[in-house]
Amino acid sequence: QVQLVESGGGLVQAGGSLKLSCAASGRAMSAYNMGWFRQIPGKEREFVAAINWGGGQTYYADSVKGRFTISRDNAKNTMYLQMNRLRLEDAAVYYCTGDPLVIPYPGGTHPYWGQGTRVTVSS
Helix, strand or coil: CCEEEEECCEEEECCCCEEEEEEEECCCHHHCEEEEEEECCCCCCEEEEEECCCCCCEEECCCCCCCEEEEEEHHHCEEEEEECCCCHHHCEEEEEEEECCCCCCCCCCCCEECCCEEEEEEC
């Protein structure tokens, strides 16, 4: 079983950048397809991006395509989300998820989740 811990959230001005990290422990992250979701209070968790176990396939929500980049370093057991040109509507708690069977997708129920890291975007 893998444990996931996100970091890197914080306060940023609109138009700025942040890089989130998701560190895996307990089992090699290379065994998992990984993804990022985000959630605003009162709303459902929203798919942001996903990456397959080897890093060769990536997927993005339309709302972040061209601004966010998902990547992973299996040697470091860490996944990243580089967020550029942040908008007010990107503010949320960001969660990383891992799934040994499928690449995370919108609406998916994946077995492993981190505790989340908050991103606040100011105008």
